[in-house]
Structure formats: C-alpha cells, structure tokens
Amino acid sequence: MIAEAPLTRPREKKARGGRGDRIYHVLIKAIVGVVLAIFAGVFTVVVFGAWPAVKRFGPGFLIHTGWDPVHLVFGALPFIVGTILVAFGAMFLAGGIGLMTAVCITELLPRWLQGPVTYLIELLAFIPSVVYGLFGLLVLAPFLQETVEVWIMEHLGPHFEVFNGAPYGVGYMSAILILAIMLLPLIVTLSREALVLVPRDVREGGYALGLQKWDVVWGIIVPYARNGIVGSLVLALGRALGETIAVAMTIGGGYSLPKTVMDQGYTLASVIANEFNEVSSDMYLSALIYCGLILLVITVVVNVLAYFLVRRLSGAHGFKA
Amino acid sequence: MEVRDTDILMSDQSAVSLDQAYKLRVNGLNFYYGSFQALHDISVNAEKNRITAFIGPSGCGKSTFLRTLNRMHEETPEARVEGEVLLDGESVFDREISELRRSVGMVFQRSTPFPKSIFENIAYGLRIRGVDSSLISGLVEQSLKRANLWEEVKDKLKKSASGLSGGQQQRLCIARALAVNPEVLLLDEPCSALDPIGTSKIEELLLEIKESCTIVIVTHNMQQAARVSDYTGFFLSGKLIEFNNTKSIFETPSSKLTEDYITGRFG
Secondary structure, X not given: OOOHHHHXXXXXXXXXXXXXXXXXXHHHHHHHHHHHHHHHXXXXXXXXXXXXXXXXXXXXXXXXXXEEOOOOEEOOHHHHHHHHHHHHHHHHHHHHHHHHHHHXXXXXXXXXXXXXXXXXXXXXXXXXXXXXXXXXXXXXXXXXXXXXXXXXXXXXXXXXXHHOOOOOOOOHHHHHHHXXXXXXXXXXXXXXXXXXXXXXXXXXXXXXXXXXXXXXXHHHHHHHOHHHHHHHHHHHHHHHHXXXXXXXXXXXXXXXXXXXXXXXXXXXXXXXXXXXXXXXXXXXXXXXXXXXXXXXXXXXXXXHHHHHHHHHHOOOOOOOO | OOOOHHHHXXXXXXXXXXXXXXXXXXXXXXXXXXXXXXXXXXXXXXEOOOEEEEEOOOOOOHHHHHHHHOOHHHHOOOEEEEEEEEEOOEEHHHOXXXXXXXXXXXXOOOOOOOOOEHHHHHHHHHHHXXXXXXXXXXXXXXXXXXXXXXXXXXXXXXXXXXXXXXXXXXXXXXXXXHHOOOOEEEEEOOOOOOOHHHHHHHHHHHHHHOOOOEEEEEOOOHHHHHHHOOEEEEEEOOEEEEEEEHHHHHHOOXXXXXXXXXXXXXX
C-alpha cells in the first residue's frame, strides 16, 4: 500500500505537463495522422479505380491469362509471374554479388581503398532509373542479342526448354540484369554499414581463438550483422517489385506467360506504365488499376513478412543488435 | 642478429633454465603505430602458472603490450614491432599464427559472445579446428565447468548467448578460450564492464585456472591486481616503470611514479 503511492505520482505529473509539451504531442499525432491518411487515401483510390474490374473479373483475374482490350478480356497472371520472376531473379544476382562485395570492402580491402570504392558504388544509386533503362535498351540489350543470347540459344537451347528462345535483346534477361545492377548499390551500401558496425572486439574474439579469416567472416561477422543484411535485402526487394521505368524499357512487352529467359513480357508495374497511354475504355483502365492493386498488396505482404523475419532473427535464437 | 648484454652474460645452460621458469619472455620490445612509438624497450618475464598483472593509466600502452603477446596487434593496420617475444624459448613471430593463438588465448574488455547459442559459442572454435564431433559436447561441458558457468547454463545451452548477463558472457568467453586448452591466457581488462559480484566471480576463477595456465592480465583496477596477481608491472607513457612481486609493488614501490599512481595521486 505504502509502496504504491510513489508509483502513481510521476504519471500524474507527466499528464499535467507543460503547455509546450501538449502542443508538441498534438502536433506529432497530427503528423502521424496525415501519413496514415495518405496511405489510406492511396489505398481507397486504387480500390475504387479497380472496382469495376474487380466486380467483373473477380479473383479469377489473378489466375487467368489473356489481355484483349478489344473484347475486354483481361487476366493478370502473366504480369504477376513476370513481377515475381524479374524481382527474384534480380535479387538472386544482386543479393549474392552485393553481399560478397560488401564483405570484400570491409574485410579484405586495405583501409585507404575502402572509402573510394564505397563511394563509387554509392554513385550507382544516384543514376536515375530512366538512364538505366536507356542503357539497357541501347547498350545491354543489343549486346545480349548479338552475343550471349545467340550462344545460349545455340548451345543450351536444344537441351533446356527455358533457354530455347529467340534472341530479341529486350526481354526478361535484359530486365533482370538491369534491375540487378540497380539493386547492387542499395545492397552493398546497407550491408557494408551493418558489417562495419560489428564491434572490433567480436572480430578479434574470433581471431584470438586462432580462427582463419574465412571462418571469422562467415561464421561470426556476417551472422552478427545479419539483421542489417536482411534489412538491406528487404529494401532491395521492395524496390525490385516496384521498379517501373527501367523494367518497362527493357522487358519488351508481352501478354503471355514466359517460357524462356529470353521471352518478352511485362511486370505489374511496367504493364501499367506502358499501357496507360493507350487506354481505350473504362474497363481497360480499371483492369490496369486492378494490376496496381495487386502490386500494392504484394508489396505490403512482402514487407510484413520481412518485418516478422527480421524480428525472428533478432529473437530467441538470434542476437540483439 | 642483435647482441644484447644479457646474451653475453648468460651461458646456454642458464638460458634453458630461464625458459623453464618463465613461460613468456619479452626482450627489448618497441612498438609503433605508424610513426608513433607506443612502447619503449620493454623487457619482462611471466612466470609459469602465476598471474602477472599490468597496471597503469589509460593510454599507457599496457593493452598494446598484451596484444603483442599473441600477435593480435597484426590485426591493426600500421602496427609494427621490434624486439623479442618468446613462448617457451621460441619466438612467437616464428610460429604459425592460428596455432600460436590457440596456445595463447585472449579475453577482451567487452565480452564478445558470438551470435550463436551458448553451446555453439564454444563448439564453433573446436569444430573449425577439426575436433572430432563426438568429443565436442564433452569438451563444451568441461570448459563451462572450468569457467564456473556450467551450473548456470546447463539447462539453456541451445539459447542465444546474448541472453546471459555481462558477467556470464565474460565467463563464457573465458570458457571459449579454455576449450582449446591454451598454455597462456591473456585478459585485457576483463572486469571493467562488470559489477562487483561479476568481478569477484572472475577473480575466483582466475585463481583456479592458474593451476593449469599462465595468466597475464591488464587492469586499471589496482585493487584487482593486488587481489589476484603474483607479479605486477606498472606502465606509464609506454614504458615499464617497475616490475616486481605484487606485495613489493604495493607495499614498497621503488619508483616515485609507481607510488604516486598506487596512492591515487594521478591516473
């Protein structure tokens, strides 16, 4: 009983607070409210815009192929598949190379080289995505068309169905490569920061046991930094799913399910960008917005899953940062 | 080869007996960070199965000195060493580095559990070393017992080491170092982040493991040096001012500087 009295007192004091404190609280809450309202607004507008198509095609839109603006038959499956293929293809390339690069910078390069190399890689992040798109369209795609894709078609095509395509240049392969290049600086920079934050004592704890560099890096340093590394991959995946213009310029365009890596197709974001100007009916427009709604939901779901993944990593079996 | 006065005075016979008495011998050690000289002509010996402590104010070079004993300074860019460090009469600079560091274990100021379970923290080093997997869980238990940690963690070996208290983490690091059976254990201010209970547990532990291990400890806590060590050296500005048995250092220091430091006039 006696002990309870002092416990309640600070709370009363806090509630009374100063005038400035109250204004501050109201202001902060208002700002948070605005941010939430913007999200709710975007979601509402997308749902309303997509509503006619949702009513007409229902969930079948997600599993049907076919994109015929004249007869108003729409199915988004090829774009959903395209989005996932392009995003995860690019993540696969950029994730591996990016993590290796970050480890190389922090653990292998001499200190005087670390800064300049990091800066050069960060510079890649400042290039606008439309410039990447131009590079992909004018440089990378013709290069692939004349060299790599011809080789793949001749040597791998007869044996593997996924390589048995025509060398168009633009297509899934170009889009995945361009997107991977765009994701690299994000992954390298953020993973590098996570690796640099590993305390010197933890590193030396490994070397003090007589472990070799390789064992210290992959057994201790990378696991220690795994929250930051996974965080960088999540951010990159978010970007990969939503990247629009560079993919739209390099993926070639197509309405059927991809059969080979050299096929042309669309992702959800790029189909909206490329078709938006050619909308000929309200239902066509609504179908495109339905694509946007699907993309929005995919992004939110991926981010929520990533949130739980990061939380799990820092939980019982992980290491508190 | 540089010839030293001591080499001339000493016959081969006495060199051998020195190697038997002293686990570690340091002769004329100079240490540089780039152009800055951090240690000046340090010569000192550490007796086998004894605790040798080094005290001194921050930045006096005592940690730098400790790090040369298992060549940990080589992880610092621009660090350079001159002079001799002998382990059982053999220069540590001639030994293979990972093998040296298994013989000369080290525990750091901040406890550094790896981002793994309690069990894996100790097992990882053993497994990398190629210890047979059927022996590992026995060795883990044995090391945790030697570090007086077994009773506290035996039911949560699979849990993350980060859930342990600071003192337990530090004892885990000691257990990890002991798992590979080192001949020498170096401790760099192992208790500076611990509360008095955690500190006294570590100190008790040190007195137990010196039976099987030669211990060199760096501390800025003079009482700690007085409590646990057999020999004490006092560092100031990169020089070893005085080295003697602990009782003499604290009761009848021969240098005015040592006396000023241990009576709290600076530091």
